[in-house]
Amino acid sequence: MSDDLELAALLGEAPKTPDPGFRFDVLALTAERARRRDARQRAFRTTVLFALVGLIFPLAHAFRLGLAQLQPLLLVAGVLCLAYVLALWTLEGPRAVLARSRAVLRGRL
Structure with a gap:
């Protein structure tokens, strides 16, 4: 972006x-455009x-699954979510020892 004409194409x-x-x-x-685009992506996600x-819960009710049948699945989902959050916290913490592995856990929709 060193040429004024190239910059003018953006503006x-x-x-x-x-x-x-x-x-x-x-x-x-x-x-500003990049910030707006990132904000829209975060809001969409x-x-x-x-x-x-x-x-x-509505889908489980439609398939006639009660809380007793859903409880193990919800527990596993909760544990996986907690592990994901803890992994991100470890990677992006103040020391970020495993900062290069951050791309492995980051995924786009």
Whole structure:
């Protein structure tokens, strides 16, 4: 991103003369777009996760499964979630000894 025309393609308009303020505006705009995109992805992921959790009990009721039959499955799911959170906490902690292994646990939807 060293050329003003390349930067103008990101913003939509080119300055008449080289302008440092223009470069700053383009970088600020692209950073804001990236923040918005990341926020939308986090919101989508959270919404999908809670929707799936909310569907567990109605689907179990539709298949005539009671709490007695679901309890072992929910216990295993809870233990797996706890292990995942603890693994992330260990990897991203203050010392982050296993920081290179972080990509293994990170997954995209």
